[in-house]
Amino acid sequence: MTGPAHLPGQATQSTATALQSRNLGFRWGRQQPLLTFPDLDLQTGEHLFLHGPSGSGKSTLLSLLAGLQQPTTGELMMLGEDVSHRASGDRDRFRADHLGVIFQQFNLVPYLTPLANVLLPTRLSPLRRQRATPTPTAEAASLLGALAIAEDHWQRPVSQLSIGQQQRVAAARALTGAPEIILADEPTSALDADNRDRFIELLLTLAKARHTSVIFVSHDLGLAHHFHHQVCLEART
Amino acid sequence: MKARLALTLALASLWHRRGVLALVSLTLTLSVTLLLGVQYLRSDIRQAFTSTVSGTDLIVGARSGPINLLLYSVFHIGDATNNIRWSTVEELARDPRIDWLVPLSLGDSYEGFRVVGTDPSFAAHFRYGRDQALQLAEGHWFSDTFDVVLGAEVARRKNHHSGDSVVLAHGGGSTSFMKHRDSPFRVSGVLAATGTPVDRAVYVSLQGLEAIHVGWESGVALPGRTLTPAQARQRDLTPSSVTAVLVGVERKVLTFQLQRAISQYRDEPLSAILPGIALSELWRLLGQFERILLYITGFVVITSLVGLMAVLLALQAQRRQEVAILRATGASPGLIASLYLIECVALTLVACVLALALGAAGLTLVGPWLLDNYGIRIGLRPLDSTEWLILASVPAAGLAVALIPALRAWSGSRHQGLGGSD
Secondary structure (H helix, E strand, O other), X not given: OOOOOOOOOOOOOOOOEEEEEEXXXXXXXXXXXOEEOOOOEEXXXXXXXXXXXXXXXXXXXXXXXXXXXXXXXXXXXXXXXXXXXXXXXXXXXXXXXXXXXXXXXXXOOOOOOHHHHHXXXXXXXXXXXXXXXXXXXXXXHHHHHHOOOOHHHOOOOHXXXXXXXXXXXXXXXXXXXXXXXXEEEOOOOOOOHHHHHHHHHHHHHHHHHOXXXXXXXXXXXXXXXXXXXXXXXXXXX | OHHHHHHHHHHHHHHHOHHHHHHHHHHHHHHHHHHHXXXXXXXXXXXXXXXXXXXXOEEEEXXXXXXXXXXXHOOOOOOOOOOEEHHHHHHHHHOOOEEEEEEEEOXXXXXXXXEEEEOOHHHHHOEEOOOEEOOEEEEOOOOOOOEEEEOHHHHHHHOOOOOOEEOOEOOOOOOOOOEOOOOOEEEEEEEOXXXXXXXXXXXXXXXXXXXXXXXXXXXXXXXXXXXXXXXXHHOOOOOOEEOEEEEEEOOHHHHHHHHHXXXXXXXXOEEEEOHXXXXXXXXXXXXHHHHHXXXXXXXXXXXXXXXXXXXXXXXXXXXXXXHHHHHHOOXXXXXXXXXXHHHHHHHHHHHHHHHHHHHHHHHHHHHHHHHHHHOOOOOOOOOOHHHHHHHHHXXXXXXXXXXXXXXXXXXXXXHOOOOOOO
């Protein structure tokens, strides 16, 4: 376990805390062992690389950060608010307002067009809708353009998109409405090397423009150099 | 905003899965059509039945029970216990409370169809359904002693037209050996279909009926005593008795008073019935099975709804990833659950609309054919409140059925972690 490593010379414009966790622990069931996680500290606009072998609890940690699960022990502060003791409805609202999530694959709702998938957060959160400038659709269009999704693909069934395109549409959805934090769960594991590097560069460039922190989970240490900080989760036996 | 989002998502999801769901909707549509159709026909047939005779205030016959009198005078089923003397009919005609009366004389038959002897007042006063008068499809009402007017079904089944010659049989039954061969009748007209027993009857004048029975007093024709048509036209053919009389009352408030007076008639024992009441009583006896039919089709709809629920539950397994995406984007478990409710109700609504269209199209196509071939009159009409209620209960039942997958989705998505696989 390595603690949060602040690299020198990477100070961002804002020094507000994006994420702070202390003694986080989670148990999936009464009979299950308690999973414990290293303390995390992240300033807004900074990116964190979470690394660990499979079974190290990466996805569980992301579920806690996303507010889909409530930590069994410890505290979780996000954007200066204690979210670890909130009711699930509040956590859902917090996630809709302040978080973007990118999965490993199958990121898109199959019956919505790519454009409608990107607009989903602005339809679920009034705050995200308000932040999407100039309008949600215009922002979605510019994000899709920036992520190199050709305009004739915006209305196609998502099943006609390549995996790389699907992941980039998912990135656009995570970025839309400028959330403070993006949680990315091995989003590049299904991509080849070229696509992978391009994806990470695009994601981080667009995140930087929005002062959005990216928490990126991967088992591929070769990606760590893109990020300000890295934390390693230990393998569990 | 959330409600609109839920609606958009649910409809998009339904459209996405239209292949599988089309079949379930088809099952549901057919069962709703069946349910609605049974209820529709039920009230239509009851309406048609209870208005087999309308406009007639009283039916008078020899003393008997109301159902019996109704059966032989209107439906031509069974026989009268006794006849009414012609003098009684003449006395009734003089009663100031009586507006009009139509004498009916039954007994003979033509190829199994009942022969009804009456006079021109029948065409003038007989009404059925919603105050509809009898219409002639061809020809004219009887003017000669040996003219006959055929009901629609009689003409169709025996393929008769105006000008055809027919020989009536003595007594009822389709295989009567005693026929009035020496006095054939000429078809003067054919009635339009009514959907009532009128379609299955043959109408002649009282005089015609009297003429063919001269010489038949002992029940069989006595040689030399019967009349030729030419002789018959010379004679006074006033009947000595009739079977029943349809009565129209001058002022409707006097109907019960008149009914009582006729029942207490001093010269011979008579009964007078109110046809509407007697028809309703008869329907209560006959109408039990259609209620059972409605219950059965109700169960068919429930079965299709259970089938719909099974499909929704099966689809739920495929939807874990989609639910994970929506949850990660900030959708609450309630929104996920509402998708299932909306989808199920939307499917039932589609089924209801399709069932209405299917039923209307079916009635429009089949209605005229039914009337022509079976004498059943069923037309398009606005649905009544009971039918709307039955129709509305289908989406309501759909909502109840959807609660099961919705609750499952709700509790499942509460405990689902990030990603569909956890």
